[in-house]
Amino acid sequence: MISLRIIIACISLVLIWSVAALVRKRKLKVEYSILWMTMGGVIVLLSLWPTLINIFVQVLGIYYLTLIFLVSFTFVLLMLIHFSTIVSRLSENEMILAQKQAILEWKLRKLMEDRGNK
């Protein structure tokens, strides 16, 4: 059991390190790394300190695998909602940009025509 816990903790540490590396290389923005880091942190904590799981299991009165499933599922769900909000914001911005571009292009065309006529 101990070795399994160490493996899980190591995987989580690698996850955190990878996320940090992505942020360093500017491939991931800090604001989007927070949820990933938190997830990695929680898994490290639970694997190194299993008593925490036991406390939760006893307080909630559920099988501990159910708890693990619940925690991971919640994270994935949060992640997806987070992404949906980002996509919504991006698509709104993208539309405004396209509209502006079309109007600016029209103005530029008018300007060029005016210059051509002079």
Add this chain to the structure above:
Amino acid sequence: MSAMQSRKEVKTLIVVPAYNEESNLSALIEKIKEEFAGIDIVVIDDGSKDKTSEVAGKLNIEVLQLPYNLGIGGAVQTGYKFALEMGYDVAIRLDGDGQHPPQEAKKLAEPVLRGEVDIAIGSRYLSGGNYKPELPRRVGTKIFSLIVSLMIKQKITDATSGFVALNRDAIKILCQEFPRDYPEVESLVILHRNHLRIAEIPVEMKRRGDGRSSIRGLKQAYYVVKVLLSLLIRMGEEKNVGGIVND
């Protein structure tokens, strides 16, 4: 027409959203020019894959070319933003698919030009006209109209109509907030929220030039769900707003 001629200082723009309408567009623009002599027309090419922009470019009108397809709401809003920026007082939306007959647009423009309403909506169901969409569409429109009527406390018979004339106040509001796809039903609630005067005017409409609507099958189901959901969310908002006012 008389109202339009007597108010020369009023600048009116006809906004024509068009997506893959190379075959319908020329005839429509000619018709508009016949009905409204000397009026400004802007075609918004919503990222068409055919030669819509090219065709429009030869018609001696303004053309705004979107870099890719935004959907009808995004395209119409581009026209409204253009109208606002270029200082137009009234905009008339007239779809590029030939569904909205130009000769009917005058009926919409007149009450707006007279200053009686902020937005005039062409209704297919007020006139007892010839337009008879298929049954499911008619039922859908009825249900939307009923919900919207209750929400804005004003009888609406054709909530899905996109045939509208609007003044600068209404243009300003819709430049700030206008759903990207299937905007008609929700925009009525948006306009009402902003205390604008809405009126329905009986008009005739035609079926699309090529006979098939762009809203079919799964899209139709999405349309219904999307509009119902946005109305539901707006209803919740309305209650909150009301609550704050009452407090």
